[in-house]
Amino acid sequence: MPIPIGNWSVVFGNRLISEHRQLQIEAQEVGIQTNIERLNNGQRAAYDAITSSIFENKGTTFFLHGGAGTGKTFLYNTIAVKCRSLGHIVVTVASSGIASLLLLGGRTAHSTFRIPLDVLENSVCGFSKNSLQAELFRETKLIIWDEVAMQHKYCIEAVDRSLRDICDNEKPFGGITVVLGGDFRQVLPVVPKGVREQIVNASLRRSELWNDIHVLTLDLNMRLNPMDPENVTFARFLMEVGTNPQEIVHLPPTIRKCQDLTELLSTVYPQLEIQTTSTPTYLTERSILSARNEDVNAINAAALNVFPGDAFTYLAADKLSKDDELDRSITNRYPNEYLNSLDPPGLPSFRVELKVGCPIMLLRNISPKNGLCNGTRMMVVRCGTRIIEAKILTGEKSGNLEFIPIISLTPSSSEFPFRMTRRQFPVRLAYAMTINKSQGQSVKFVGVDLRTPVFSHGQLYVALSRCTSFDRISVLLPVDETDTTTNVDWEEKAVELKRINSTRLRHWLSNSIVVHALNWYIEVDTQTFWRVMERKFKPLNTRGV
Numbered sequence: 001m002p003i004p005i006g007n008w009s010v011v012f013g014n015r016l017i018s019e020h021r022q023l024q025i026e027a028q029e030v031g032i033q034t035n036i037e038r039l040n041n042g043q044r045a046a047y048d049a050i051t052s053s054i055f056e057n058k059g060t061t062f063f064l065h066g067g068a069g070t071g072k073t074f075l076y077n078t079i080a081v082k083c084r085s086l087g088h089i090v091v092t093v094a095s096s097g098i099a100s101l102l103l104l105g106g107r108t109a110h111s112t113f114r115i116p117l118d119v120l121e122n123s124v125c126g127f128s129k130n131s132l133q134a135e136l137f138r139e140t141k142l143i144i145w146d147e148v149a150m151q152h153k154y155c156i157e158a159v160d161r162s163l164r165d166i167c168d169n170e171k172p173f174g175g176i177t178v179v180l181g182g183d184f185r186q187v188l189p190v191v192p193k194g195v196r197e198q199i200v201n202a203s204l205r206r207s208e209l210w211n212d213i214h215v216l217t218l219d220l221n222m223r224l225n226p227m228d229p230e231n232v233t234f235a236r237f238l239m240e241v242g243t244n245p246q247e248i249v250h251l252p253p254t255i256r257k258c259q260d261l262t263e264l265l266s267t268v269y270p271q272l273e274i275q276t277t278s279t280p281t282y283l284t285e286r287s288i289l290s291a292r293n294e295d296v297n298a299i300n301a302a303a304l305n306v307f308p309g310d311a312f313t314y315l316a317a318d319k320l321s322k323d324d325e326l327d328r329s330i331t332n333r334y335p336n337e338y339l340n341s342l343d344p345p346g347l348p349s350f351r352v353e354l355k356v357g358c359p360i361m362l363l364r365n366i367s368p369k370n371g372l373c374n375g376t377r378m379m380v381v382r383c384g385t386r387i388i389e390a391k392i393l394t395g396e397k398s399g400n401l402e403f404i405p406i407i408s409l410t411p412s413s414s415e416f417p418f419r420m421t422r423r424q425f426p427v428r429l430a431y432a433m434t435i436n437k438s439q440g441q442s443v444k445f446v447g448v449d450l451r452t453p454v455f456s457h458g459q460l461y462v463a464l465s466r467c468t469s470f471d472r473i474s475v476l477l478p479v480d481e482t483d484t485t486t487n488v489d490w491e492e493k494a495v496e497l498k499r500i501n502s503t504r505l506r507h508w509l510s511n512s513i514v515v516h517a518l519n520w521y522i523e524v525d526t527q528t529f530w531r532v533m534e535r536k537f538k539p540l541n542t543r544g545v
């Protein structure tokens with residue numbers, strides 16, 4: 001297609017600003033006053049602090065910290081509607097497509113701010129000073145950014161840098177009031193093949209920006225009924241797992257412990273062998289979670305095996321990028337059979353097997369406006385040769401029938417020493433999903449596969465907080481465990497990872513031990529060091545005796 005000549009925004013105005021004018025008109029039609037009156041004390045205090053920064057042009061950066069169900073989204077939307085109804089521009093974004101669907105006028109942070117995919121320490125966003133985006137942001141009074149705890153700090157820093165530049169203002173985010181929100185008890189940013197220190201360091205809390213951030217806290221769970229003692233105990237248990245985690249967690253007797261995978265499957269998905277059981281409500285209400293992709297794939301395959309009906313198999317077309325295809329040393333070393341055997345995270349498998357009535361999860365933001373985001377759960381309605389028809393199970397658009405096309409997907413550049421593309425339906429089976437993927441999703445019945453314990457910060461807390469009561473959680477533990485599992489908390493004060501420096505070394509050695517691991521030095525306080533050693537080596541000693 002030829003590129004249009006001329007500057008159409010001069011004729012029609014800035015289309016991004018026009019979209020926001022539409023949101024302002026819609027906001028005037030919503031009766032926002034009742035929502036403001038319903039805010040609880042914590043929400044009200046946060047509301048007052050944020051609105052005063054907006055209306056008095058203070059340009060404060062806030063972090064709204066709150067666990068699952070504490071009413072963060074309710075508050076974001078209340079503030080956004082209030083400001084829009086007064087004619088202000090409010091940009092609402094989230095770190096994931098699925099979370100952005102819950103915000104009024106929400107989009108992903110990456111698409112709104114044009115954050116580079118391979119973001120680095122000094123990256124800037126992909127809009128210039130004269131762009132439509134820059135014009136929109138200069139008019140913006142408030143930015144709301146949800147699920148920030150799982151976003152790499154470089155993304156937030158890139159937005160800060162770019163906004164300072166286009167607004168010619170050295171205040172954080174160019175002087176715009178910003179509300180970042182999330183929960184640091186949940187999983188931290190994903191750093192491919194990253195070691196613990198890299199992952200902890202990728203968190204916003206380790207950014208220079210954190211020094212200028214004003215933290216607001218919400219701690220009343222609005223999803224649980226405070227009059228129900230069972231609910232209160234459950235909320236307390238979750239809080240304990242999230243905020244004061246012990247290395248070993250005792251799972252209360254009210255949580256069902258399954259003997260094997262078959263029992264876990266039949267507890268979470270009862271009567272799966274009957275085709276008519278698989279309705280949208282049945283599938284929306286349940287999920288099995290596991291920390292590792294391999295276990296998730298095995299559980300999905302087992303569930304599909306139990307579910308009746310004909311299986312449709314779709315094989316992908318894999319190929320190397322054009323440059324690599326010409327290089328004989330690469331084509332000889334990585335033939336097509338090898339590419340087919342790869343199962344990179346975030347990409348569909350080479351072989352996708354589906355049945356009508358089974359749940360799937362989208363792996364790409366195909367059309368956020370229509371509820372088709374990375375993470376959207378759907379139920380397969382028809383399996384065509386070139387298209388899959390599926391019903392949306394979650395979010396505002398649930399119940400809508402949509403077509404899923406075959407598309408070309410590329411794994412992140414750092415994954416392999418070559419570039420490849422895979423043409424496949426961007427879906428995975430969704431009877432089970434990884435704990436990281438389940439963040440932000442709620443279900444009625446959850447199964448947690450803990451045969452391999454969680455390995456990263458916040459995973460146990462996220463897995464156990466997907467539903468609202470003990471008796472709806474079933475777990476599968478290793479054969480030799482009856483009611484305990486391991487938790488991981490990387491934000492704790494007891495063990496701090498730091499690059500060594502000689503002045504600190506002398507000081508540290510008085511009350512801690514410095515261990516050399518790979519190319520990092522790890523400082524561990526003496527008590528924790530011996531506790532870990534004891535746990536690790538006790539079995540050997542016992543056998544020796």
Ligand SMILES: Nc1ncnc2c1ncn2[C@@H]1O[C@H](COP(=O)(O)OP(=O)(O)OP(=O)(O)O)[C@@H](O)[C@H]1O
Pocket residue numbers: 038039040043066067068069070071072073074075222223440
């Ligand atoms: N002040 C309030 N009055 C009435 N209902 C509320 C209030 N605050 C929150 N809620 C309701 O409580 C439930 C949880 O709130 P919300 O989804 O905003 O929490 P959240 O912190 O965003 O949760 P999550 O992190 O799990 O997404 C929702 O159904 C919401 O409508």
